[in-house]
Amino acid sequence: MAKMAVVGAGLVGSLWARMLGNRGHEVVVYERRPDPRLGPLHGGRSINLALSDRGWKALEVAGVSDLVREIALPIRGRRMHAVDGTRTFQPYGLDGQCIYSVSRAGLNRILVEAAEAMPNVRFEFDHRCQGYTKHDDGVTLHLEHQGQPLDVEVDRIFGTDGAFSAVRGRMMRNDRFDFEQRYLPHGYKEVPMLPGADGSFQMEEDGLHIWPRGTFMLMALPNPDKTFTCTLFGPYEGEDGLNHLTTDDAVQAFFEKHFPDVIPLLPNLLKDWNTHPVSSLVMTRCFPWNDGNRVALMGDSAHAIVPFYGQGMNSGMEDCTVLDALLEEDDDWDRIMAQYTTVRKPAGDAILELALQNYIEMRDLTGDPRFLQQKKLEARLQKKHPERWLPLYSQVTFSHTPYHEALANGRQQQRAMESVMADAEKWNHFEDDRWMEAALSALDQLQSATT
Amino acid sequence: MAKMAVVGAGLVGSLWARMLGNRGHEVVVYERRPDPRLGPLHGGRSINLALSDRGWKALEVAGVSDLVREIALPIRGRRMHAVDGTRTFQPYGLDGQCIYSVSRAGLNRILVEAAEAMPNVRFEFDHRCQGYTKHDDGVTLHLEHQGQPLDVEVDRIFGTDGAFSAVRGRMMRNDRFDFEQRYLPHGYKEVPMLPGADGSFQMEEDGLHIWPRGTFMLMALPNPDKTFTCTLFGPYEGEDGLNHLTTDDAVQAFFEKHFPDVIPLLPNLLKDWNTHPVSSLVMTRCFPWNDGNRVALMGDSAHAIVPFYGQGMNSGMEDCTVLDALLEEDDDWDRIMAQYTTVRKPAGDAILELALQNYIEMRDLTGDPRFLQQKKLEARLQKKHPERWLPLYSQVTFSHTPYHEALANGRQQQRAMESVMADAEKWNHFEDDRWMEAALSALDQLQSATT
Numbered sequence: 001m002a003k004m005a006v007v008g009a010g011l012v013g014s015l016w017a018r019m020l021g022n023r024g025h026e027v028v029v030y031e032r033r034p035d036p037r038l039g040p041l042h043g044g045r046s047i048n049l050a051l052s053d054r055g056w057k058a059l060e061v062a063g064v065s066d067l068v069r070e071i072a073l074p075i076r077g078r079r080m081h082a083v084d085g086t087r088t089f090q091p092y093g094l095d096g097q098c099i100y101s102v103s104r105a106g107l108n109r110i111l112v113e114a115a116e117a118m119p120n121v122r123f124e125f126d127h128r129c130q131g132y133t134k135h136d137d138g139v140t141l142h143l144e145h146q147g148q149p150l151d152v153e154v155d156r157i158f159g160t161d162g163a164f165s166a167v168r169g170r171m172m173r174n175d176r177f178d179f180e181q182r183y184l185p186h187g188y189k190e191v192p193m194l195p196g197a198d199g200s201f202q203m204e205e206d207g208l209h210i211w212p213r214g215t216f217m218l219m220a221l222p223n224p225d226k227t228f229t230c231t232l233f234g235p236y237e238g239e240d241g242l243n244h245l246t247t248d249d250a251v252q253a254f255f256e257k258h259f260p261d262v263i264p265l266l267p268n269l270l271k272d273w274n275t276h277p278v279s280s281l282v283m284t285r286c287f288p289w290n291d292g293n294r295v296a297l298m299g300d301s302a303h304a305i306v307p308f309y310g311q312g313m314n315s316g317m318e319d320c321t322v323l324d325a326l327l328e329e330d331d332d333w334d335r336i337m338a339q340y341t342t343v344r345k346p347a348g349d350a351i352l353e354l355a356l357q358n359y360i361e362m363r364d365l366t367g368d369p370r371f372l373q374q375k376k377l378e379a380r381l382q383k384k385h386p387e388r389w390l391p392l393y394s395q396v397t398f399s400h401t402p403y404h405e406a407l408a409n410g411r412q413q414q415r416a417m418e419s420v421m422a423d424a425e426k427w428n429h430f431e432d433d434r435w436m437e438a439a440l441s442a443l444d445q446l447q448s449a450t451t
Numbered sequence: 452m453a454k455m456a457v458v459g460a461g462l463v464g465s466l467w468a469r470m471l472g473n474r475g476h477e478v479v480v481y482e483r484r485p486d487p488r489l490g491p492l493h494g495g496r497s498i499n500l501a502l503s504d505r506g507w508k509a510l511e512v513a514g515v516s517d518l519v520r521e522i523a524l525p526i527r528g529r530r531m532h533a534v535d536g537t538r539t540f541q542p543y544g545l546d547g548q549c550i551y552s553v554s555r556a557g558l559n560r561i562l563v564e565a566a567e568a569m570p571n572v573r574f575e576f577d578h579r580c581q582g583y584t585k586h587d588d589g590v591t592l593h594l595e596h597q598g599q600p601l602d603v604e605v606d607r608i609f610g611t612d613g614a615f616s617a618v619r620g621r622m623m624r625n626d627r628f629d630f631e632q633r634y635l636p637h638g639y640k641e642v643p644m645l646p647g648a649d650g651s652f653q654m655e656e657d658g659l660h661i662w663p664r665g666t667f668m669l670m671a672l673p674n675p676d677k678t679f680t681c682t683l684f685g686p687y688e689g690e691d692g693l694n695h696l697t698t699d700d701a702v703q704a705f706f707e708k709h710f711p712d713v714i715p716l717l718p719n720l721l722k723d724w725n726t727h728p729v730s731s732l733v734m735t736r737c738f739p740w741n742d743g744n745r746v747a748l749m750g751d752s753a754h755a756i757v758p759f760y761g762q763g764m765n766s767g768m769e770d771c772t773v774l775d776a777l778l779e780e781d782d783d784w785d786r787i788m789a790q791y792t793t794v795r796k797p798a799g800d801a802i803l804e805l806a807l808q809n810y811i812e813m814r815d816l817t818g819d820p821r822f823l824q825q826k827k828l829e830a831r832l833q834k835k836h837p838e839r840w841l842p843l844y845s846q847v848t849f850s851h852t853p854y855h856e857a858l859a860n861g862r863q864q865q866r867a868m869e870s871v872m873a874d875a876e877k878w879n880h881f882e883d884d885r886w887m888e889a890a891l892s893a894l895d896q897l898q899s900a901t902t
Contacts, residue, residue: 164624172632173615175731180631181623280626 001025001120002155005141007129007167009036011049011104012299012316013160014111018062019324020158021118028152029115030143032128032161036108047190047229048221049107050075050208050310051100052397058317061324064114068107072100073224079207080366085261089207090366090375093394094383099208099310101221131170132157132295139294156333157295160316163282165301171291184281184306186216186359187242188233191272193265195226202265203228210366211259216240217363218259230266233281233363242278281306283352288341293333296340298323303348308359309396315351315403319344343402350404354396374417377429381436388440389413408450416442452476452571453606456592458580458618460487462555463750463767464611465562469513470775471609472569479603480566481594483579483612487559498641498680499672500558501526501659501761502551503848509768512775515565519558523551524675530658531817536712540658541817541826544845545834550659550761552672582621583608583746590745607784608746611767614733616752622742635732635757637667637810638693639684642723644716646677653716654679661817662710667691668814669710681717684732684814693729732757734803739792744784747791749774754799759810760847766802766854770795794853801855805847825868828880832887839891840864859901867893 001024006017009031020027051072059065076098077091092099115121130142130149141157143150159167163181172179196202201222203209209228211218216234223229235241240258245251248270255263263269284304290296299316322343326336365371381389392410395401401409419442420427420435427435452475457468460482471478502523510516527549528542543550566572581593581600592608594601610618614632623630647653652673654660660679662669667685674680686692691709696702699721706714714720735755741747750767773795777787816822832840843861846852852860870893871878871886878886 176634178633180633182629182631183627 003138003153004028004156004158005030005152005154006158006160007031007141008159008161008165008299008301009033009108009112009123009125010160010162010299011108011111011313012320013158014108014115015058015062015064015317016158016160016298016320016323017121017123018064018111018115018118019320021115021121022063023324023327024120027115027118027121028154029121029123030127030129030141031123031125032166033125035123035125036105037112046104046231046307048101048103048223049313050221051102051107052310052314054311054318054321054400055314057400058321061321062114064110067110067114068102071106071110071224072102073222074098074206075101075208075221076206077208078362078366079204079209081209081211081259081261082367083213083258083260088372090372091379093391093398094386097394097398099397101223103223129159129161129166131166134292134294155294159295159297159301160299161301163284163300163304165297167295168286168297168301171286171295171297174291178285178287180283180285181304182283184283184359185237186233186235187278187280188231189242189273189276189278190229190231191266191269191276193220193228193230193262194268199226201226201228210362211262212363212365212367213258214364214367216258218262219362230262233359236278245273248274283356285349285352287345289345289348290337290341293337296323296337302344303352305352305355306359307355308362309351309355311351311355311396311403315348318347318400346404347402350402350407351396354403354407354410370421373429374421377421377435378413378417380433381439384433384436385440389443412443412446412450415446416440454589454604455479455607455609456481456603456605457609457611458482458592459610459612459616459750459752460484460559460563460574460576461611461613461750462559462562462764463771464609465559465566466509466513466515466768467609467611467749467771467774468572468574469515469562469566469569470771472566472572473514474775474778475571478566478569478572479605480572480574481578481580481592482574482576483617484576486574486576487556488563497555497682497758499552499554499674500764501672502553502558503761503765505762505769505772505851506765508851509772512772513565515561518561518565519553522557522561522675523553524673525549525657526552526659526672527657528659529813529817530655530660532660532662532710532712533818534664534709534711539823541823542830544842544849545837548845548849550848552674554674580610580612580617582617585743585745606745610746610748610752611750612752614735614751614755616748618746619737619748619752622737622746622748625742629736629738631734631736632755633734635734635810636688637684637686638729638731639682640693640724640727640729641680641682642717642720642727644671644679644681644713645719650677652677652679661813662713663814663816663818664709665815665818667709669713670813681713684810687729696724699725734807736800736803738796740796740799741788741792744788747774747788753795754803756803756806757810758806759813760802760806762802762806762847762854766799769798769851797855798853801853801858802847805854805858805861821872824880825872828872828886829864829868831884832890835884835887836891840894863894863897863901866897867891 004020004025004027006013006029009029013029017027017029059068077089080088116123128144130144133140138153138155139157141152159165161167171177205222209220218232220228220230236243245254251273282304289302298319305312323340326339330336378391382391395406416439420439429435455471455476455478457464457480460480464480468478468480507516510519528540531539567574579595581595584591589604589606590608592603592605610616612618622628656673660671669683671679671681687694696705702724733755740753749770756763774791777790781787829842833842846857867890871890880886
């Protein structure tokens with residue numbers, strides 16, 4: 001079988017190494033950081049992640065889903081906190097449909113060990129990628145190890161080295177390679193919420209808690225150790241901006257004004273605030289995702305997105321599922337690599353767009369009564385006509401519909417809902433269900449107009 | 452005075468070195484290529500360039516415009532060639548308003564020598580920039596010379612090293628630095644048109660010749676040695692795409708079909724076609740253009756654009772004029788550098804947009820009778836009411852109005868012209884001039900609505 005180099009031993013890289021290993025290839029994973037099992041996580045990366053159906057499918061393909069289930073905490077929906085203390089629950093999907101909170105470090109350990117357990121997969125940590133050179137018989141991967149250059153000859157390279165990918169950095173020098181890195185004018189800071197005095201969770205552990213406040217929001221996602229990871233997302237600039245939350249007084253006043261119900265749950269807020277960094281939010285896009293038949297980008301190296309749809313990891317894992325399926329169908333690497341870009345590039349662009357939209361939804365619309373009403377109506381519509389109405393969130397989170405198709409469907413659904421919600425006198429949504437047929441036929445019309 | 456490093460000895464770098472030299476700074480220009488005066492130009496760069504008012508102003512500020520006038524060939528307007536041989540002349544501006552064709556190599560030589568003639572300016576060729584490190588007292592510029600690393604300590608660095616700038620490559624690693632590189636799906640190939648048998652120009656030398664053909668076009672710009680540089684711009688893909696013009700038969704048939712009047716003027720077409728490369732067309736955008744008070748990007752390193760407005764060099768030279776004026780007004784480098792980004796970033800975005808639009812105008816609209824009629828009407832309007840109507844092309848080419856203001860003005864003018872041209876029965880544009888007042892008042896209304 002072929003010699004494969006995977007650059008980056010993060011979630012996508014180690015998962016992909018396992019899939020390549022399953023296919024019998026000889027795989028070496030080169031990672032610039034030390035072995036993550038030897039110490040704490042490096043860099044300002046989020047502590048926990050939301051795993052949903054696309055991720056689970058990839059884990060199943062790789063044969064590691066059972067191991068991951070042991071560390072996954074089910075999350076049934078959003079739990080919204082208004083300033084006045086009012087709380088609202090909004091389920092993510094139908095009964096039993098959940099997303100799962102997992103620890104990045106725990107998941108990474110499982111994936112590295114599942115790959116490393118194979119006789120044909122090896123990990124080399126402390127190896128920094130410095131680029132590559134394609135030639136007729138293969139590709140030379142240029143590495144640096146302990147300050148010394150090291151070249152290795154392989155058949156293919158898979159760049160899974162994240163938003164600031166060195167593999168992509170080399171591709172950027174290719175003629176006609178498009179690239180964009182764009183930062184949100186917003187950043188974030190994480191602080192932990194410890195268990196209560198009795199050792200248990202301080203809030204419902206089945207929800208992603210959100211304090212929507214217009215231009216900024218607080219979020220909390222539970223961990224199996226009964227803590228929550230709380231994250232404030234907000235603009236750098238402006239009166240309530242992160243750049244101004246730099247003194248104890250300012251932070252205390254900000255939380256008292258906007259998140260009064262959280263203050264008793266965060267006794268160490270000021271200390272934690274001062275010791276945790278503000279992190280930025282970057283998006284990247286590029287094209288193509290392959291360099292001929294020799295190199296491909298997967299995960300954040302191809303499409304880094306903002307975290308608001310919980311799809312960053314899931315979309316990267318879906319890259320693995322899709323590329324693995326192409327390997328199953330074909331053995332011509334020219335076709336496989338070109339097809340990979342063709343299939344996945346529109347999906348990557350779409351989830352980038354969806355994730356941006358969801359930031360506005362989470363921080364602003366989840367505090368809007370009309371938006372919440374629409375979500376309730378859509379949930380009723382889905383329950384009554386599950387075959388005709390799958391809400392956008394469910395398409396993204398609980399289906400394997402390509403993201404760009406989900407995005408297009410979602411836009412049509414939004415227009416269909418607007419058409420029945422616009423005239424409140426005509427449609428008494430909570431008295432009878434006549435509006436449902438109107439919404440469904442509006443959707444049918446929109447769909448038939450585009451196909 | 453301060454120690455200044457300029458990275459890149461191209462047109463913008465050598466001009467800026469001269470301006471810094473004029474202000475008494477100690478300047479060293481580091482260029483990765485050999486001295487351009489020792490051999491032919493490197494890389495697939497255009498042979499000649501159009502110099503217009505913004506460029507001339509910068510040359511005047513630097514005190515080198517008289518030297519450049521000696522090598523500049525005036526171009527009065529566009530000379531369009533239809534497939535059937537019909538030819539149309541469209542002046543660029545009022546009588547006496549011209550753009551100027553200059554040789555890149557000749558202009559670069561003048562600028563390097565004008566800078567080098569100063570006792571406080573030095574050039575170091577064969578020095579490749581590898582990045583920089585800011586520190587409290589200045590900034591270390593990391594270079595490579597003859598395979599060896601070389602660090603130099605300076606007060607400021609100016610990155611004038613082009614579309615693939617190494618200085619910007621280092622800035623890209625800064626948190627919250629936005630960057631985009633995007634290629635057109637079109638490329639170009641240059642072929643020379645030699646003088647005729649009598650040693651003179653084969654076409655009128657006062658025009659930029661255009662063969663507009665919808666999705667592609669041929670262009671020819673005269674040189675002082677009686678040659679023209681002919682450039683085919685077109686898509687890579689498709690029936691008439693550059694990717695298919697790879698055999699003598701295909702090239703011959705393509706020129707016979709689309710540019711029959713050129714064939715007798717290009718006896719060496721097939722040989723030249725085969726020996727000249729296809730070059731791609733890249734655009735770059737980034738933000739910010741400065742790294743604190745230590746580093747700034749100028750010219751293509753900050754804003755590489757497509758060549759269709761003839762403003763690539765002119766916009767880079769205008770960066771020099773603007774930054775030089777900031778140096779005249781202020782001596783606080785925090786303010787100077789921040790202000791430079793604030794003032795020039797919107798201008799860079801606008802000229803990128805304008806240059807893209809002009810590609811469509813040149814290759815498609817210049818063959819459209821309605822478009823040509825509008826241009827004639829605008830020229831008449833300008834002649835009669837010069838204080839109230841300055842066509843967009845003139846604002847960009849013959850004024851110093853910031854590009855983003857020109858872009859906004861141009862959009863309003865377009866809407867005003869559409870409002871009077873829409874109703875041909877009401878306005879008999881060629882019988883009387885009543886439409887002029889209507890167009891002017893439509894423009895006034897649009898302008899007052901936005902101010």
